[in-house]
Amino acid sequence: MLMEQAAPRRLAAAFRSAPATGVFWILVVLVALIAAFALILPADTFVTTFNAQTVAGDASTLLVLAAGATVVIISGGLDLSIGSVMTFSAVAAALTMKSVSDGSSDHEFTAALVGVGVGVGSGAAWGAINGWLIAYARLPPFVVTLGSLGAALGAARLLSGGSNVSGTPASIQEEVGLATVFGVPLPFVVAAILVLACGFLLSRTRWGEHNYLIGSNEEAARRGGIAISRHLFMLYVLSGALAGCAGLIEVARFAVASVSTGHTTELIAALAAVVIGGASLTGGIGLMGASVVGVFIPVVLANGLLIGGVERFWQDVVVGIILVAAVGFDQWRRAREVSES
Amino acid sequence: MHPSSATGQAGTGEPVLELRDIRKAFGRVEALRGVSLTLRAGEVHAVMGDNGAGKSTLLKVAAGVVKPDGGEVRAQGAAVEFASPLDARRIGIETVYQDLALADHRSCVANVYIGREVRRSGLLGHLGVLDRAAMTDRTSQAFGQLAVPVSDVERPVRMLSGGQRQGVAIARAAIWAKTIVLLDEPTAALGVRQRAAVDELIKNLRSRHYGVLLISHDVPQVLEISDRVTVLRLGRNAGTRDTSDVDATWVVTAMVGGHS
Numbered sequence: 001m002l003m004e005q006a007a008p009r010r011l012a013a014a015f016r017s018a019p020a021t022g023v024f025w026i027l028v029v030l031v032a033l034i035a036a037f038a039l040i041l042p043a044d045t046f047v048t049t050f051n052a053q054t055v056a057g058d059a060s061t062l063l064v065l066a067a068g069a070t071v072v073i074i075s076g077g078l079d080l081s082i083g084s085v086m087t088f089s090a091v092a093a094a095l096t097m098k099s100v101s102d103g104s105s106d107h108e109f110t111a112a113l114v115g116v117g118v119g120v121g122s123g124a125a126w127g128a129i130n131g132w133l134i135a136y137a138r139l140p141p142f143v144v145t146l147g148s149l150g151a152a153l154g155a156a157r158l159l160s161g162g163s164n165v166s167g168t169p170a171s172i173q174e175e176v177g178l179a180t181v182f183g184v185p186l187p188f189v190v191a192a193i194l195v196l197a198c199g200f201l202l203s204r205t206r207w208g209e210h211n212y213l214i215g216s217n218e219e220a221a222r223r224g225g226i227a228i229s230r231h232l233f234m235l236y237v238l239s240g241a242l243a244g245c246a247g248l249i250e251v252a253r254f255a256v257a258s259v260s261t262g263h264t265t266e267l268i269a270a271l272a273a274v275v276i277g278g279a280s281l282t283g284g285i286g287l288m289g290a291s292v293v294g295v296f297i298p299v300v301l302a303n304g305l306l307i308g309g310v311e312r313f314w315q316d317v318v319v320g321i322i323l324v325a326a327v328g329f330d331q332w333r334r335a336r337e338v339s340e341s
Numbered sequence: 342m343h344p345s346s347a348t349g350q351a352g353t354g355e356p357v358l359e360l361r362d363i364r365k366a367f368g369r370v371e372a373l374r375g376v377s378l379t380l381r382a383g384e385v386h387a388v389m390g391d392n393g394a395g396k397s398t399l400l401k402v403a404a405g406v407v408k409p410d411g412g413e414v415r416a417q418g419a420a421v422e423f424a425s426p427l428d429a430r431r432i433g434i435e436t437v438y439q440d441l442a443l444a445d446h447r448s449c450v451a452n453v454y455i456g457r458e459v460r461r462s463g464l465l466g467h468l469g470v471l472d473r474a475a476m477t478d479r480t481s482q483a484f485g486q487l488a489v490p491v492s493d494v495e496r497p498v499r500m501l502s503g504g505q506r507q508g509v510a511i512a513r514a515a516i517w518a519k520t521i522v523l524l525d526e527p528t529a530a531l532g533v534r535q536r537a538a539v540d541e542l543i544k545n546l547r548s549r550h551y552g553v554l555l556i557s558h559d560v561p562q563v564l565e566i567s568d569r570v571t572v573l574r575l576g577r578n579a580g581t582r583d584t585s586d587v588d589a590t591w592v593v594t595a596m597v598g599g600h601s
Binding site for chain 2: 204205206207209210212213215216217219220221223224225226280284285
């Protein structure tokens, strides 16, 4: 009896308190965005299985980058190099796959496997450089990762001779990049698993708790006996490895490693997603689930504008506005929360 | 609660921390020129003194932050040397500094268990998975026993009042300390009502047999809640008395060097 009464009451309480959480309002914006596109755009364009698959596929790299960025930002850090590291890992993995398979289809599985190792490993290696400079040489994350943003992109272009790398085994795109599992794009499934793993790490483990504590008050964490340097080093290795995974997803989806932009759009979108999700750049605050919702705002926006035939660049303008509005709203909400208590 | 109700006569517990002839110089500044002090179980021992008298340095020596140039630190009767504050914490000496060292965005529970998180048993624990339920239960229980004025231990610390925050920091120290809690000006930044709540909490520590070393500027507070008071002046002892034997005039006179 008690349980039967308690459950609905708890549910009611959860509903009442939902508007008080930042995630709720970001979710409202996302749902409103989807509803608006569904109403405005011609039938059978936006609300279709095919388009849902497109959105999921487009979201996959961004989800992986945002997962890393969420963890880094909660710690009070910043990793500006993820777009460049993603580029470097994609180039390194694509070149490896090409050279291992050597044009024949006999070694494609081996090529894919080695390519994955090189992609994740090179990302982790860039992360280790960032991590060492930030955690042990005590240089500011902004400076270090601004440096590696340039260095990783330059290195990627040197490696590829300045042009995009194509010619990876065709089966990788066919059997991984474009594959679906029960209708869900495989790259999205991979991204979802990585996001869930990062979310678990962040919210359920001691490492995750330390990450929040360091971001909230580094001195308190140090006095509590937390090994700050080791934690920060591992953090940036993780961020680099995830950027490497994002690069691999790109190679699998498009069968090409692009060096033209250095994925600055993705960098900005990933950071925007995390901040739209309510994470604080001063550290200590942020939720993986909220960042995921934050990721879908630029992705859905780009998708809807594309279908509607609107200039693609409007996406950047609208995301910028949503970003600033979300942070402004969040600050106002937190200020009210504190003054009420 | 009356000061003497819990443990009987003030200062009769066994010595838990002895500082003997402690000397410390910073460059040419001699902060401590041979200070001695004995902290007993179940007493609040106030250390008073003007700015520069050496009370903060003395606390830092006891906390393992500052290594003394000379003298001896004895804990539970044995001579100890602290290479770092972690050494002091390992033998059960916990310190609350003025900055409180609280992670504002995290809950009271997370702050109590900072760096000492409890993991689940079995495989999940090996993977680093936290046992939040256990930590929450134990924090609630401890807050209840110590009468910390915080009802919801899962609230973020930033939502608490100054007195509540001080309460969380003191309770954390008490939970992990075996015998000794060092407090550095715990009520300096608080209003009257909040100060009273913190004073109650300090008295609770005494009744639970902790030895509490209380660094303070606040003469009325010291007279109200301490059992003994040691006054420092220019890095030297200027007298230790049972608080019940002295008044504000004696303390102030000792602080400015009038009893010599």
